[in-house]
Amino acid sequence: QQQVKQSPQSLIVQKGGIPIINCAYENTAFDYFPWYQQFPGKGPALLIAIRPDVSEKKEGRFTISFNKSAKQFSLHIMDSQPGDSATYFCAASMIGGADGLTFGKGTHLIIQP
């Protein structure tokens, strides 16, 4: 059972555009939602995270939008650059739990110059 569904699987955007990656979760016990960026040959790196008591969070060019009633959240990358080309993963966990992060399947993002 896939508890976190991520889309699209791949995405191509022109430089300066705003790629949007969407995730939906099933387990209502999840209360922490991070996004990770992974470059080839590297481990995932934490970009930004949100808790369900807020609907939006911005850090630099990265913004998370969160819709608790729909059990969906999304990542927006403003003024995208070729260096943002990577695989992005959404994840979810329970703050009081020790079951680790549940990841989506990832989105392969390419920013064309």
Place this chain on the structure above:
Amino acid sequence: DAGVTQSPTHLIKTRGQHVTLRCSPISGHKSVSWYQQVLGQGPQFIFQYYEKEERGRGNFPDRFSARQFPNYSSELNVNALLLGDSALYLCASSLWTGGDQPQHFGDGTRLSIL
């Protein structure tokens, strides 16, 4: 400061063998988690250790085991290797346990089973 370090970076084994993967967390981090990342998929949680005790376990068979040492480093052991165990094994450390603790990942050990 050094990040999470994992060794070896690459490993080739044959079916039925045993493997031990090692992880050194960021200095000051007391929690270590292990994940398996199959090519083209997101990481899947295997174990979490905190203060040398297992705090969480994912849906993996008993062939997978781990331990954490007094210096907070950790080992992941996999027995009776199967072809399906071929994957990138990631270690992540955090200051302490808790689902909202930022997980800092190493670059992983690429395990190939022949």
